[in-house]
Amino acid sequence: MTIIVLIKQVPDTETKVRITGDKKGIETNDIKWVINPYDEFAIEEGLKTKERLKEGTVTVVTVGPDRTVEALRTAVAMGADNAIHVKAEGTLDTYLVSKALAEVCKKENGQIIFTGKQAIDDDQAATFAYVAELLDYPSATVIVKCDISADKTKATLEQEADSGAKNIIETSLPAVIGVNKGINTPRYASLPGIMKAKKKEIKTYTLNDLGLGAETARAIDTDYQLPPERAAGKKLSGDIPTQVKELVRLLREEAKVI
Amino acid sequence: MGNVFLIAEQKDGNIKRVSLEILSELNRQGVTTTAVVPGFGDLAKVTESLVKHGAAKVVVLEHEVLNEYTTEAYAKALHTYLVGQNPSVIITGATSHGKDFLPRVAAKFGAGIAADCVSFQFSGERVSVRKPIYAGKCSKIVDFTTGPAVFSVRPNVLATQEANKSGTVEKVAANPGTVRAKVMSTVASQVKKVELTEADIIISGGRSLKSADNFKILNDCAATVGAAVGASRAAVDAGYAPHDMQVGQTGKTVSPKLYIACGISGAIQHLAGMRTSKVIVAINKDPEAPIFQKTDYGIVGDLFEVVPLLTEELKKLKSQS
Amino acid sequence: MLNFSLSDEQTALRDMVRKFVQQEIIPNAAKYDETGEFPREIINKAWEAGLMNINIPEKFGGMGLGVLSDVIINEEMGAGCLGITTSIAVNTLGLYPIILGGTDAQIEEFAVPFLSSPKLCSFCLTEPGAGSDAGSLSTMATEEGDHFILNGSKMWITNAGHADLFTVFCTTNKELKTKGIICLAVPANLPGISFGKHENKLGQRCSDTRAINFDNVKVPKKNLIGKIGEGFKIAMRTLDRTRTPIAAGAVGAARAAMTYSKNYAKERKQFGQPIANFQAIQFMLADMAVKIESARLLCYNSGWLIDNGQIEQGGYFSALAKRHAADMAMEVATDAVQIYGGYGYTKEYPVEKIMRDVKLVQIYEGTSQIQRIVIARHLLKD
Numbered sequence: 025m026t027i028i029v030l031i032k033q034v035p036d037t038e039t040k041v042r043i044t045g046d047k048k049g050i051e052t053n054d055i056k057w058v059i060n061p062y063d064e065f066a067i068e069e070g071l072k073t074k075e076r077l078k079e080g081t082v083t084v085v086t087v088g089p090d091r092t093v094e095a096l097r098t099a100v101a102m103g104a105d106n107a108i109h110v111k112a113e114g115t116l117d118t119y120l121v122s123k124a125l126a127e128v129c130k131k132e133n134g135q136i137i138f139t140g141k142q143a144i145d146d147d148q149a150a151t152f153a154y155v156a157e158l159l160d161y162p163s164a165t166v167i168v169k170c171d172i173s174a175d176k177t178k179a180t181l182e183q184e185a186d187s188g189a190k191n192i193i194e195t196s197l198p199a200v201i202g203v204n205k206g207i208n209t210p211r212y213a214s215l216p217g218i219m220k221a222k223k224k225e226i227k228t229y230t231l232n233d234l235g236l237g238a239e240t241a242r243a244i245d246t247d248y249q250l251p252p253e254r255a256a257g258k259k260l261s262g263d264i265p266t267q268v269k270e271l272v273r274l275l276r277e278e279a280k281v282i
Numbered sequence: 283m284g285n286v287f288l289i290a291e292q293k294d295g296n297i298k299r300v301s302l303e304i305l306s307e308l309n310r311q312g313v314t315t316t317a318v319v320p321g322f323g324d325l326a327k328v329t330e331s332l333v334k335h336g337a338a339k340v341v342v343l344e345h346e347v348l349n350e351y352t353t354e355a356y357a358k359a360l361h362t363y364l365v366g367q368n369p370s371v372i373i374t375g376a377t378s379h380g381k382d383f384l385p386r387v388a389a390k391f392g393a394g395i396a397a398d399c400v401s402f403q404f405s406g407e408r409v410s411v412r413k414p415i416y417a418g419k420c421s422k423i424v425d426f427t428t429g430p431a432v433f434s435v436r437p438n439v440l441a442t443q444e445a446n447k448s449g450t451v452e453k454v455a456a457n458p459g460t461v462r463a464k465v466m467s468t469v470a471s472q473v474k475k476v477e478l479t480e481a482d483i484i485i486s487g488g489r490s491l492k493s494a495d496n497f498k499i500l501n502d503c504a505a506t507v508g509a510a511v512g513a514s515r516a517a518v519d520a521g522y523a524p525h526d527m528q529v530g531q532t533g534k535t536v537s538p539k540l541y542i543a544c545g546i547s548g549a550i551q552h553l554a555g556m557r558t559s560k561v562i563v564a565i566n567k568d569p570e571a572p573i574f575q576k577t578d579y580g581i582v583g584d585l586f587e588v589v590p591l592l593t594e595e596l597k598k599l600k601s602q603s
Numbered sequence: 604m605l606n607f608s609l610s611d612e613q614t615a616l617r618d619m620v621r622k623f624v625q626q627e628i629i630p631n632a633a634k635y636d637e638t639g640e641f642p643r644e645i646i647n648k649a650w651e652a653g654l655m656n657i658n659i660p661e662k663f664g665g666m667g668l669g670v671l672s673d674v675i676i677n678e679e680m681g682a683g684c685l686g687i688t689t690s691i692a693v694n695t696l697g698l699y700p701i702i703l704g705g706t707d708a709q710i711e712e713f714a715v716p717f718l719s720s721p722k723l724c725s726f727c728l729t730e731p732g733a734g735s736d737a738g739s740l741s742t743m744a745t746e747e748g749d750h751f752i753l754n755g756s757k758m759w760i761t762n763a764g765h766a767d768l769f770t771v772f773c774t775t776n777k778e779l780k781t782k783g784i785i786c787l788a789v790p791a792n793l794p795g796i797s798f799g800k801h802e803n804k805l806g807q808r809c810s811d812t813r814a815i816n817f818d819n820v821k822v823p824k825k826n827l828i829g830k831i832g833e834g835f836k837i838a839m840r841t842l843d844r845t846r847t848p849i850a851a852g853a854v855g856a857a858r859a860a861m862t863y864s865k866n867y868a869k870e871r872k873q874f875g876q877p878i879a880n881f882q883a884i885q886f887m888l889a890d891m892a893v894k895i896e897s898a899r900l901l902c903y904n905s906g907w908l909i910d911n912g913q914i915e916q917g918g919y920f921s922a923l924a925k926r927h928a929a930d931m932a933m934e935v936a937t938d939a940v941q942i943y944g945g946y947g948y949t950k951e952y953p954v955e956k957i958m959r960d961v962k963l964v965q966i967y968e969g970t971s972q973i974q975r976i977v978i979a980r981h982l983l984k985d
Contacts, residue, residue, distance in 0.1 A: 153384075
């Protein structure tokens, strides 16, 4: 049973975002690169699934430049059995990344594919479904519990719906599952794991190897901007009921926080 | 502008507000839009609303299977219809459903996709969108190259506006395909205390609350928007709130979208704990309170008068969307 | 060829420990300091993450890691809490005598079990009457048939109340001074072992520190590590390897103190501006940086030398590292409290604890005064 975990390397959440001169991206010099936090839950779920089923292998896959191999090694240090790097540079949008990941999933014959519900850099929350569609697999996201049936043909999932409700979803396998925080507590990459991961062979593909050599991104980024500076505060005026009504209106329409 | 399609969302025959928000903006930009509504049964209110807000054409994709939302049925039904329409732009609201099915539709078209955008701009045949990234620390514009431009728009950002136009409504039999992942049941939410450090909205009280019981006023307000309740050190020291509610240098550091400080003077130790909140509101009787130096919006008033009124207004707002 | 960068594994190790510290140690440090409660849960988690017993050789299934890795781990943990660090790291100290001086069979019997469960091992050298003068031990081991009969007391033993095994340094003949000292592996369940109370200390309060009393404890002769008369050398060889990681712990604690005070100075306003604008504060912070960076380099240098077989030079550098790291950490922590002013003097803020914790580093594993003697001796020989 092949369990695949799709991961992305992103800047650490504490990163101070600075925009490049050409406004086409953010400065990457001082960035601490980490595994997308939601993908850590996915790795853990992959490992737990293998432990629960008492069979199978966990393969982690990522698409990106050479520095992303470190993310794969950390996943191996956590316990993943295999790691695959799709080497790619330049603009990598959801379309291109999903195409590459889907090709790898086909090659590896993934039976259950875990990934984080979204990446914390571009906040697209789309890859899980894009990959699933390319593979013609069912998908579900914001999952906080995943139980595989004994015969491994289906999975029962708990999905966090709006206002705290939970949907119980049943899906056939193979499927792509987008996991949310709360599904598990990711284990630490153990020290022995880190030492072993250094020696692990990582399979590398180029986009060409996957038949995608001619492909390019279909959504291109420009004009990165910082949000406007916090303007000096307004003290509202009028009688109290008026002020409250005005506050709510401003919070909704101007500040857009409710 | 080519063929522009808005996938409108409805539930139980009621339109989701975000669909009208997007439609209104499309109208403001003079974009001829077809609204596509997957569903079943009496959708008259929905189609009427869409026409009222400027849809040149409304197409109901009708099938019994579409009565309940499923990812695959919606994606398949939409694609089957849209593929025959030569779409250049496909838009929907970035709701939990929208974010769920739209990538599948995009994948079927081999299209680029931008999710959770806060604005879009048409210019001739092309559209470009702006979306926040890095949890809102900055934003970027996304342009599309080949294939239809597919994007979702964040709810509560664009304003609704009725148009003075007419539009046609038609029904099309939908093809939902097979569904392999289905919601079998829904478990209602148990009242869960929102964790302070993870809350999007926090309402905090200071020593002016005068008692632990009075924190109920804040709890009620918080409940309307699913906010967490915090406290200043002074309130905690006075025994009005437990230590795990303390926001500040020696309590918890929080960074919510909205922080409402009620009866909190704004000593630096408290500010250190919530300084990075996106929007800060203060309610305080004392117009000279230091906290007003740090707020985006302030109300000089008695929190015992202001907060209950705020609760009422927020309740009203919630029932509108 | 000089190379100041960490390898990929060392970087991965440092990042992993930092994460562990962020999630497991920092949120709990104040609580354990206040109650003095033994941080058993955190020790277990550290064990599960593979952070303990790193010196057990690879051929026995261990990590076989050296001093430099130990330094990296200890600096990161020290930045979280020295008391918890000591509780976790002291196994390395306890097991080194067996690893350095024991036969393969003894390593198999006494050390390898630590790989399968989070057992604890305490290093027992110091006595009520033998601190800096570690050679003048009174704990007696008298030969009787197949056993040594152990009688005496040890003092200030870390994890004593929770250990499964003790490596005990004792003497067979006081007249022979250091040449009479032996090292015994003493399982904690042998009859005749009793403990004093958990000492109520100024700092590193959650670290379990007790006296141990040995009353006619029968220790099998096969538990003798090394030969009779070799014990003192085994102890010294052990301390040569643990002195530097201890120094690294102080570097971590000082680093944390500097980070806290730097951030506070940026926020605290007096006379209309952040106090970070005042030279008095800036000079304190600048001096902190010089001290921390130089102490770390001494630790790295010492670790590298020992790991590369240059034990004597490495030992010399470990004395430099310990003397500098301990003393500078005390200075840095004191200045941190000063920068915080009144608030720093209270337990609400984290710096007074660091000051209390690092004071011990100037005392244990060889006082700063003993380090100076060692350094001077090295300089003045030949």
